[in-house]
Every structure is written in C-alpha cells, then in structure tokens.
Amino acid sequence: EDKVVQSPLSLVVHEGDTVTLNCSYEVTNFRSLLWYKQEKKAPTFLFMLTSSGIEKKSGRLSSILDKKELFSILNITATQTGDSAVYLCAVDPSGSARQLTFGSGTQLTVLP
Amino acid sequence: GAGVSQSPSNKVTEKGKDVELRCDPISGHTALYWYRQRLGQGLEFLIYFQGNSAPDKSGLPSDRFSAERTGESVSTLTIQRTQQEDSAVYLCASSSRLGSPLHFGNGTRLTVT
Numbered sequence: 297e298d299k300v301v302q303s304p305l306s307l308v309v310h311e312g313d314t315v316t317l318n319c320s321y322e323v324t325n326f327r328s329l330l331w332y333k334q335e336k337k338a339p340t341f342l343f344m345l346t347s348s349g350i351e352k353k354s355g356r357l358s359s360i361l362d363k364k365e366l367f368s369i370l371n372i373t374a375t376q377t378g379d380s381a382v383y384l385c386a387v388d389p390s391g392s393a394r395q396l397t398f399g400s401g402t403q404l405t406v407l408p
Numbered sequence: 409g410a411g412v413s414q415s416p417s418n419k420v421t422e423k424g425k426d427v428e429l430r431c432d433p434i435s436g437h438t439a440l441y442w443y444r445q446r447l448g449q450g451l452e453f454l455i456y457f458q459g460n461s462a463p464d465k466s467g468l469p470s471d472r473f474s475a476e477r478t479g480e481s482v483s484t485l486t487i488q489r490t491q492q493e494d495s496a497v498y499l500c501a502s503s504s505r506l507g508s509p510l511h512f513g514n515g516t517r518l519t520v521t
Contacts, residue, residue, distance in 0.1 A: 300450070330509060338412075338499070339451075341509040384450065395467070396510070398443075398450035 298323040302385050302399035310407050313375050317402045319385030320367040329361055329368050332384040334401065339384055342370070375406045410434070412513035414500050420519045421490055429485040429516045431500030440477055441510060442485050443499045444469075451499065457483060490520045 299322045309315055319329070328346045332339035343352045345361035345368060352359050356375075361368045372379055382401040389395065413432040421427050433440050442454040453467035457477040468474070472490075477483035487494055497517050501510035 332512075336514070338512045338514045339510075341511070344509055386451075395453050395456070395464070396451070398452075400448070400450040 298387065298389065298397040300385055300387050300397050300399040302383075302402050304402060305400070306403040306405070308405045308407065309375055311376055313406075314371065314373045315375060315404060317370040317372075317383050317385075317404070318367060319369070319399055321385075321387045321397075322366065323387050323389055323397065325389035326363070326387060327390055328388045330386045330388060330396070331359055331368070331370050332386065334382040334384055335380075342383075372404075375404075377406050377408055380404055380406045412500055412502055412511055414498075414513035414516050416516055417514060418517045418519075420521060423492060423520055424489055426486065426488045427490055427518060429487075429498050429500075429518070431483045431485070431513060433481075433483070433500070433502030434504070434511055436480075437502035437504050437511070438480050439503045439505075440483050441501045441503075442475055442483070443501065444496045445499060445515070446496045454485070454498075487518075490518075492520045494518060495520045 301320050303318045328344050330344050331342040343359045348361055348363040356373045359370045382403050384401045386396040386398045415430045438459045440457045443451040445451050455475045456464040472488045475485045497515040499512050499515040501512045503510050
C-alpha cells in the first residue's frame with residue numbers, strides 16, 4: 297500500500313523564523329510529488345517536483361526532492377502569520393493525478 | 409467563475425438520510441476528482457472522471473456512495489443512508505490535462521448527527 301508520511305504533525309514558530317517541513321514516501325510507482333497549502337478548506341497548489349536535486353522556489357518558499365532517499369522538504373524562510381496553514385504533501389504515481397496519495401499534513405502556526 | 413465551486417458549503421443531516429453534493433469544475437477542465445478529508449487526516453481519493461471515459465470508482469468506501477458527471481461539466485456526489493462516519497469535508501478538484509496540478513474547491517463540510 298502506498299504511504300506518504302509528513303513530519304512534524306504540527307509546528308509553532310514565531311514570525312521571522314525559518315521552518316522545514318518533511319515528506320517521506322513509499323510508493324509502488326512514482327511520477328511526481330506535490331505540495332499544497334490548505335487554509336480553511338481548499339488546498340492551493342504550491343509545487344510539483346519530478347526530478348531529484350532541482351530546487352523549486354516561489355518567494356519565501358522552496359522545495360526539493362530526493363528520489364533516492366524518497367523524501368522531499370518544504371522550506372519557508374522569514375515566516376509570516378499568513379503562512380499559518382496545513383501543508384499537504386502528495387505523491388502522484390502516474391502523472392495523471394488519478395490517485396494521489398496524500399500525507400496527513402503538517403499544521404504550521406506562525407505567532408506574531 | 410474562475411475556480412472550482414462546490415455547494416453547499418456546509419450540510420448537517422440526520423443519520424439515515426441521503427445527501428447530494430455538487431461540484432462545478434473550472435471551465436475546460438476535463439478531469440474531475442472527489443476526495444474526502446476527515447478531521448485531522450489527509451485526503452482520501454474517492455472517484456475520478458476524465459472526459460467521457462468510464463470513471464475510476466476505486467476509492468468509493470461503500471455502495472452507499474455514488475457520483476455522476478455529465479460530459480465535462482457539473483458532478484454530483486451522492487451518499488445514501490448516511491452514517492456518522494461519513495462526517496467529513498468532501499473536496500472536489502479539477503485539472504486541465506494529464507499531469508497538471510489539481511485545483512480544489514472549498515469543499516462541503518458534511519456533519520451526520
């Protein structure tokens with residue numbers, strides 16, 4: 297059975313701190329790994345990673361994939377209260393997003 | 409609208425009643441997905457529609473769950489004889505093409521009392 301494990305389950309930091317969120321996976325087939333930010337209800341897309349070692353960056357957020365060690369990290373620098381959310385990691389086995397396997401998420405709380 | 413639209417946003421129902429949840433995908437998105445998210449848990453895949461192909465129903469947890477989609481438009485997820493364990497947020501997502509990221513709706517929070 298495919299499995300995606302995220303850590304930590306929750307994290308509380310202060311504004312300005314840097315955080316690293318982890319996602320490890322055990323899947324039969326792998327095509328890509330995706331990160332989503334979930335505030336309230338709707339997850340919003342952050343990154344799609346398909347190749348090892350290539351960092352994807354968007355503002356203060358960045359992510360990298362290690363296909364040999366089967367994990368990805370999401371970094372957020374200079375955190376802001378608006379970064380408070382659940383961050384979800386998902387693995388797509390086929391490239392069609394047909395059956396993404398999601399982790400249970402990391403709840404990030406950024407205090408002022 | 410510009411995004412995936414789901415209705416209702418909240419639904420409270422009594423155990424044993426049937427409920428119908430609606431999803432309007434982004435116009436032109438051929439793929440549509442339903443997920444369920446129980447409190448504090450990740451998303452569970454329920455069903456996937458791609459164009460006019462037969463849907464992938466492999467994630468539906470029981471025969472009380474069914475979903476329909478007409479062409480590339482609206483989809484409805486129906487839960488018959490609701491049980492308390494059906495309480496969750498039901499999220500719909502669509503994507504424009506194979507391999508492209510999903511765009512999620514705001515979900516329907518279902519509470520079965």
